[in-house]
Amino acid sequence: MSTDCLFCKISQGDIPAKLVYEDESVVAFRDINPQAPQHFLLIPRKHIRTTLDLSEEDAALIGHIYLVAGKIATQFDFADEGFRVVNNCNEGGGQVVWHLHFHLLGGRQMGWPPG
Ligand code: 5GP
Ligand code: ZN
Numbered sequence: 001m002s003t004d005c006l007f008c009k010i011s012q013g014d015i016p017a018k019l020v021y022e023d024e025s026v027v028a029f030r031d032i033n034p035q036a037p038q039h040f041l042l043i044p045r046k047h048i049r050t051t052l053d054l055s056e057e058d059a060a061l062i063g064h065i066y067l068v069a070g071k072i073a074t075q076f077d078f079a080d081e082g083f084r085v086v087n088n089c090n091e092g093g094g095q096v097v098w099h100l101h102f103h104l105l106g107g108r109q110m111g112w113p114p115g
Contacts, residue, residue, distance in 0.1 A: 049100065087102050
């Protein structure tokens with residue numbers, strides 16, 4: 001937990017968000033500025049700054065987040081048509097919130113390469 005971290009505050013319920021999933025280690029909620037008809041953020045409750053701050057002990061946690069992504073896509077009925085899971089790491093990767101998160105995007109055709 002980082003006291004000045006937006007996503008830690010969302011995970012603790014101190015800042016409101018449209019939660020769609022939570023368990024003991026993971027929280028998922030709708031992105032405030034959606035880039036697709038379906039746009040969710042999946043975060044670990046544990047404060048991890050970036051992908052580069054992950055350690056071996058977090059491997060199961062990240063695997064769990066991917067399983068949750070698939071469940072949410074199924075729940076909101078865009079799994080079969082297709083979706084994208086994205087992690088932006090550091091400034092050059094487009095990261096602006098410094099708590100590890102995975103974007104789950106769906107509900108439209110995705111372009112490639114991403115911008
Ligand atoms: P990044 O660019 O760091 O990968 O993505 C950060 C994401 O967090 C952005 O898509 C942005 O719209 C989202 N975001 C920023 N502040 C808030 C907030 O207060 N609530 C929610 N639900 N999403 C936020
Ligand atoms: Zn945090």
